[in-house]
Amino acid sequence: MLWLIFISCAVLTGYQGAAVDPTDTAKITVEVPKGASARGLGPTLAASGAIDDGEAFAWYVRIHKEGGCIKAGKHVVSRSMTYGEIIQALCGVPVVDSVPFTVLEGWRILEIDQALAKEGLARPGEYSALARAPSQFKTSFALPTDSLEGYLFPETYQIEPENFDVARFIQRQLDMFDQKFATKYRSASGKRSLGEVVIMASMIVREEPTERHRPMVAGILWKRIDSGWNLGVDATSRYTLPKWNDRRAFLKKLRDPSDPYNTRLKPGLPPTAIGNPDLSSLEAAASPTESPYWYYLHDSTGELHPSRSVSEHEAYRRKYNVY
DSSP, X not given: OHHHHHHHHHHHHHHHOOOSOTTOOOOEEEEXXXXXXXXXXXXXXHHHTSOSOHHHHHHHHHHHTOOTTOOSEEEEEOTTSOHHHHHHHHTSOOBOOOEEEEOOTTOOHHHHHHHHHHTTSSOTTHHHHHHTOGGGSOOSSOOOSSOOTTOSOOOEEEEOGGGOOHHHHHHHHHHHHIIIIIHHHHTSOOSSOHHHHXXXXXXXXXXXXXXXXXXXXXXXXXXXXXXXXXXXXXXXXXXXXXXXXXXXXXXXXXXXXXXXXXXXXSOSSOSSOSSOOOHHHHHHHHSOOOOSOOEEEEOTTOOEEEESSHHHHHHHHHXXXXX
16 A cells, blocks of 8 residues: 555656756756666656656656657756756757867967867867968958968867867957957057057067056057167067077077068068967057157066166166176
8 A cells, every 4th residue: 555655656746747946046967878768867867966756757757758859968957947847958959068278378379289289189280270271261350361370369268179170269269359359449540450450469468478568568669660660579580480488599580681570680560470469468559658768678577677768778788687
């Protein structure tokens, strides 16, 4: 008799399929194994805490003949869901595990490529090859014809390692660049082209580590350009080096008059951006601050020291031992 009462209660509970706790909306992730049936998921759901009675869930499925559409993979449910809502969730598209991937400000295409390869997300050189084929990508702004350097927005992106696609990732970076900066810049009345601003910003992010000083550094560099001076930004001579901090190779580049990125010897902006600038550097390049300064250097702590003349600049060199 007790056995019959127990079965009747289970049937009644299963038939109703009410939520365990309508107020508990905390997300619970449940993994459906391949080949599993809805009736067989009662113990799994109970073990996860989504329901209290696996047998009642099985009765619900049996009575209502639901659950034929469940999909293998991870699904999000909660104790506030009725059995019918849980089944509906299990029939939906499974959630995919995502992980963060960070593109640091100033990184070149080369460093992004190396980071992706290190994480096993792409083959070495795959990202670089696509990033040097801009015609494959769609943007609302004009892109250079030979390289996306400067437009690959540095950010922490949530990615799905199992479904990672290099071309889609590059498109996300371009979309982020548009969203964060290009759209706003197009609506402004700047006298510089977007391409010029990007190149300048790529130098600023390497030249000035402190965000609050970047507009002033941008003003100094634009003033040199407008006055016909050579920029003299040593970071540009590092751009084509396999290793950015290879000092010996860098010093050799500084003496190379044939290097198009040598802004000590070549007038104007370098041919391309020298990396991918962050938002503060882009904004500084677009809205520079005017000042009486023409030169600047950093001491051993990274503090900026601007100067008005060669003699003042040389005095700072001696004072802070910067050569």
